[in-house]
Structures are given as structure tokens and as C-alpha cells.
Amino acid sequence: MKIRSKLSLTFLLIVAANLILFSSVVYFTSEYFRQKDFYLRLSDKAKTTARLLIEEEKIDAQLLKLFERNNLTSLPEEQIIVYNSKNQIVYESDNRPDRLADQLHLLERVRQKGEVFVRYGQREIVGLTYRYDSKEFIIIASAYDEYGLTEMRHLRTILGFGLVFGLTLVGISGWFFAGRTLQPISEVVRQVEQITAFNLNQRLVAGKEEDEIAQLAQTFNSMLDRVQKAFEVQRDFVANASHELRTPLTIITGQIEVTLIKPRTPEEHEPNGKPYSNPSGG
Numbered sequence: 001m002k003i004r005s006k007l008s009l010t011f012l013l014i015v016a017a018n019l020i021l022f023s024s025v026v027y028f029t030s031e032y033f034r035q036k037d038f039y040l041r042l043s044d045k046a047k048t049t050a051r052l053l054i055e056e057e058k059i060d061a062q063l064l065k066l067f068e069r070n071n072l073t074s075l076p077e078e079q080i081i082v083y084n085s086k087n088q089i090v091y092e093s094d095n096r097p098d099r100l101a102d103q104l105h106l107l108e109r110v111r112q113k114g115e116v117f118v119r120y121g122q123r124e125i126v127g128l129t130y131r132y133d134s135k136e137f138i139i140i141a142s143a144y145d146e147y148g149l150t151e152m153r154h155l156r157t158i159l160g161f162g163l164v165f166g167l168t169l170v171g172i173s174g175w176f177f178a179g180r181t182l183q184p185i186s187e188v189v190r191q192v193e194q195i196t197a198f199n200l201n202q203r204l205v206a207g208k209e210e211d212e213i214a215q216l217a218q219t220f221n222s223m224l225d226r227v228q229k230a231f232e233v234q235r236d237f238v239a240n241a242s243h244e245l246r247t248p249l250t251i252i253t254g255q256i257e258v259t260l261i262k263p264r265t266p267e268e269h270e271p272n273g274k275p276y277s278n279p280s281g282g
Contacts (some may be wrong), residue, residue: 011174034148046141075143184213200228254282
């Protein structure tokens with residue numbers, strides 16, 4: 001993989017990790033405050049219902065059910081159940097077959113902690129104690145946060161499309177800027193490919209900027225200076241050696257030519273005029 005691709009991919013992964021982390025923080029923070037806000041609304045609704053039922057003598061369970069049924073502020077799938085100290089149902093806003101309090105053992109948990117917030121499927125549940133006139137009641141309120149969950153789905157869609165669009169833009173931008181950043185290196189490579197043994201005097205154009213690429217070009221130019229000096233030393237040595245060897249070779253060649261001009265016998269070619277004798281006796 002080329003450096004440009006590595007830089008682009010690395011930059012894309014870093015930005016992707018940061019965007020995913022940022023989107024996750026935004027989403028879960030929004031979800032936390034959505035739940036907190038809905039729990040507060042549900043808790044206030046439960047306390048209001050208990051206050052009307054327990055403290056107001058003129059309002060009985062049937063009247064309260066009628067009031068809740070025609071109340072425009074009722075939450076989607078709202079259900080409020082009031083228990084007395086013996087865990088008997090005193091009031092139930094809506095007769096439903098699902099008994100979440102029994103399924104989740106909410107009554108025991110509320111008596112222990114005083115207030116409990118639970119999510120069961122898509123329903124938000126609040127359990128709390130209510131004391132009046134030395135009597136203790138337990139209120140279990142549950143509802144479906146249709147508006148809040150719809151907003152969270154919209155937020156997920158926005159964050160998802162934003163993440164895809166942002167990463168696409170970052171990938172294109174990273175590829176473009178990586179190419180611009182590595183362009184001086186490509187120019188250095190092009191100039192290096194033009195240098196051969198016949199033009200060692202050619203140097204790289206380092207540019208005006210004092211960055212790492214300019215330092216690399218300057219270092220390469222220094223190396224070329226040393227290589228050129230080494231070639232010059234080698235060329236001078238070869239020239240001097242050729243000159244030193246040319247004179248004795250010329251003399252020897254001349255003597256051989258003079259010797260070959262006059263015909264001689266083999267004995268005359270022997271040193272000191274003595275015939276050659278084989279030391280081994282052959």
C-alpha cells in the first residue's frame with residue numbers, strides 16, 4: 001500500500017473513531033435526559049393522581065377515572081395503580097391484564113428504596129411511596145414515551161446520515177490533501193531517477209521550505225557530493241595508474257620490437273648466451 005493510501009486510511013479511521021464516539025455521547029446523553037424528563041413527568045402525574053384520590057374526599061375512584069380518561073395531558077398507554085399497605089389495589093386507572101408490579105416485584109423494591117425507575121420493553125415505569133395521615137401507599141405509574149422515542153429515532157437517523165456524509169467528505173479531503181502533502185516527495189523521486197553515473201553533478205531542488213522533505217533533499221545532495229568526489233578520486237587514480245603503466249609498457253614493447261628485427265638462434269635468445277637447462281633433468 002502506498003503512503004498516500006496509508007495516510008488517507010489512517011486519517012479516515014481516526015476521524016471515524018472520533019465521530020462515532022461523539023455521536024455515541026450525543027445519543028446516549030440525549031437518551032439519558034429523555035428518560036429523566038419522562039420519569040419526572042410520570043412521577044408528577046402519579047403524585048397528582050394520588051393527591052386527588054387520597055387527599056380530596058369529594059373525588060372517588062370512578063370520578064378520577066372519568067377525569068383521567070378525558071384529560072388531554074394523559075400520556076400514551078398511561079396506567080396508574082395505587083396500592084395500600086397490604087398490597088391491595090386501591091385505584092387502577094385502566095384495567096389491563098398485564099400486572100407489571102407483580103412481574104417485576106416492584107412493590108418490594110419500592111418499599112425498600114422509596115422510589116424506583118424501571119424500563120420494561122418500551123414502557124417507562126415509576127414506583128414511589130406516598131404517605132398521608134400516617135398511612136403509606138405505593139403508586140406504580142407506567143406509560144409509553146411516544147414523542148420522546150420518536151425524537152430519538154429521528155436523532156439516530158440524523159447521526160447516521162451525518163456520520164456517513166462526514167466520513168465520505170473526510171475520505172475525499174484526506175485523499176486530496178495527502179496527495180498535495182506527498183507531491184514534493186514525488187518530485188524528489190522524479191529528480192533522483194534522472195541522476196546517473198554520467199551526470200553526478202546534477203542536484204535536487206530542495207525548495208524554499210525548511211520541512212522534512214527539504215531536509216531529505218539536502219541530505220541526498222550531500223550524499224551526491226560524496227559520491228561525486230569518490231568517482232573523481234577513482235577517475236584520477238585510473239588516469240595516474242594508466243600514465244604510470246604506459247611508459248614502462250612502451251619501453252618493453254620497443255625492446256621487443258627491436259629484438260624481433262634481427263633473426264637469432266634459440267641459443268642467442270637465452271640469457272647470458274647459455275642454453276636453458278631443465279632443473280628436473282628432463
